[in-house]
Amino acid sequence: MxxxxxxxxxxxxxxxxxxxxxxxxxxxxxxxxxxxxxxxxxxxxxxxxxxxxxxxxxxxxxxxxxxxxxxxxxxxxxxxxxxxxxxxxxxxxxxxxxxxxxxxxxxxxxxxxxxxxxxxxxxxxxxxxxxxxxxxxxxxxxxxxxxxxxxxxxxxxxxxxxxxxxxxxxxxxxxxxxxxxxxxxxxxxxxxxxxxxxxxxVDPVFFNPPLINSKTPNLKTFIHVSCFEDKSKNISGLLRAVKLLFEKRNDFKVVLVGNGMDFDKMKNYAIELKLNGKQVEFTGLLQGEELVTQMSQADMLLVTSHYENLPVVILESFVLGIPVLATHVGGIAEIVDPSNGLLIPPGDENELVARMDDFLSGVLKFDSEMIKANSRLHYxxxxxxxxxxxxxxxxxxxxxxx
The missing domain is CATH 3.40.50.2000 (Glycogen Phosphorylase B;)
Structure with missing residues (x-):
């Protein structure tokens, strides 16, 4: 055009x-x-x-x-x-x-x-x-x-x-x-x-994602994408919540995408929590089509920040039709509503575990096509x-x- x-x-x-x-x-x-x-x-x-x-x-x-x-x-x-x-x-x-x-x-x-x-x-x-x-x-x-x-x-x-x-x-x-x-x-x-x-x-590559046929039946994937700066992103809190949820059920996995100052520290913390590679995967930095492919395989995005403006990864998730479970900080509440996700208090790991559990159990449901359609004209x-x-x-x- x-x-x-x-x-x-x-x-x-x-x-x-x-x-x-x-x-x-x-x-x-x-x-x-x-x-x-x-x-x-x-x-x-x-x-x-x-x-x-x-x-x-x-x-x-x-x-x-x-x-x-x-x-x-x-x-x-x-x-x-x-x-x-x-x-x-x-x-x-x-x-x-x-x-x-x-x-x-x-x-x-x-x-x-x-x-x-x-x-x-x-x-x-x-x-x-x-x-x-x-x-x-x-x-x-x-x-x-x-x-x-x-x-x-x-x-x-x-x-x-x-x-x-x-x-x-x-x-x-x-x-x-x-x-x-x-x-x-x-x-x-x-x-x-x-x-x-x-x-x-949102990067135009997100508007034409690859067709994904490799999802494992009965296994949902949560994804987290950030710059791995734990003070703001609270990745350590996310890992603790994941540990608690794995003590209750094992029909999910978590993929953490990105790199940054606390990347090695968070990998070591996952080992300390006895989270294995099949439960929690650290991909490192992904960009462009690699990032789109990885995110397209996810069922829900997790944003656990203590403070934020508005992470672009939320917009990218919406364009892919992926719902978001995020902390109620910064401007996130301006775009996350019951049709496309759920907000929880920052730092509340028990609430994070409970809502992830609800999603896995089908208590929380979202219309992926509606999320996609409502976001694609705006970004x-x-x-x-x-x-x-x-x-x-x-x-x-x-x-x-x-």
Whole structure:
């Protein structure tokens, strides 16, 4: 299908973005940029501090055209200056110097942007102010970080808060992945600007999953997909609940997909709980078609987080017609309802065991085809891309009025 170009030129500054060291980092931002590229001209600047000895003292600027997106990644060495305060200042200077190199490289490809789009505050805020005050170019913000939520307690520091309020006040719009995150930001005084909820995009490969004929009769599969950071994802609590349920019945298995800082720790914890490989399988990181194939074989997704915004894996599950058993945290309740899943209190392992047991016993039932049909129109690149183009158009109209 040929999509009409709107000829809006948008420059994204992304605090998180897939890179040579982590292909999953900020993947949802990349998908947003690629969705906009269906309709307009798009550039992305991402900078990355690294201890890689192969990175020279001078910065490495890498340009690629990726799925229609002009993409510049700038790699620079981490500051090793002492004392700590000098190192932090040096690191900040290098960060902004790298961003400046990136935006100049993008300008050679697409000229001056019509709109600037910032992803993740606070550091990137300076570029929104720069383009607005120096070039009269309006900017919008997309915030994805859960630090504004009370449970994390990580939005601190008077200087950070002051500068964040200044940036938000000067933005044309702020988008968040959930209403819950928007309200949390407003609670911190980040007001005076319209907010809009903008969902994440589901990878198109999920819309055409393979036909699965390998399911074992009378054996249901629960799946968990995460970055294996136990403090937030509570994988240890999930494993304890699984252990309790296996003491009662054995007509199920659990597949844990992903990699991260606590991957080995969780594998060892499963061994400590005497959970064998037939009961609990750790696949490691899966992407694209491999992930779709693995998830397509599941009967229910488990999300046991202590805090979240809205995990894209829930949207991916819905597109595949898979119901979700999730903790009632963040914005999850905004999309999980009795037709597509069930919510439980965070940290309540007994409740998790009971609801998994209900699902296995047939007490909890869901219509897979209905789940699939109700979600497939909402999370495509075309749908979200058009929403962003509409947002940019409104931004330009507001800027003309101002």
């Amino acid at each position: 040929t999509l009409k170009k709107e000829y809006i030129t948008v420059l994204h500054f992304a605090r998180w973005y897939p890179n040579r060291y982590d292909p999953m980092y900020g993947l949802f931002i990349q998908r947003h940029a690629e969705a906009v590229a269906l309709y307009g001209e798009v550039g992305v600047v991402y900078v990355h501090a690294t201890t890689d000895p192969l990175i020279p003292k001078r910065m490495e600027v890498c340009y690629h055209l990726e799925n229609g997106v002009h993409t510049v990644r700038v790699y620079y060495p981490v500051s090793r200056c002492k004392p700590k305060q000098i190192g932090q200042l040096t690191g900040m200077i290098r960060f902004y110097k790298a961003c400046n190199l990136g935006r100049k490289r993008i300008a050679r490809e697409m000229g001056k942007p019509d709109v600037v789009h910032l992803h993740i505050l606070t550091r990137m805020g300076i570029w929104g102010l720069y383009y607005k005050w120096i070039h009269q170019t309006p900017f919008v913000i997309s915030e994805h970080w859960s630090r504004y939520l009370d449970r994390t307690g990580s939005y601190q520091g008077w200087l950070r808060k002051y500068f964040t309020r200044m940036v938000v006040k000067n933005a044309s719009y702020v988008t968040t992945v959930t209403q819950n995150l928007a309200e949390a930001m407003q609670h911190h005084g980040l007001t005076g600007v319209p907010y809009q909820v903008l969902p994440n995009i 495509t690149p075309q749908t979200i891309g058009q929403q962003l183009i509409d947002l940019y158009r409104k931004t330009l109209m507001r800027n003309d009025v101002d």
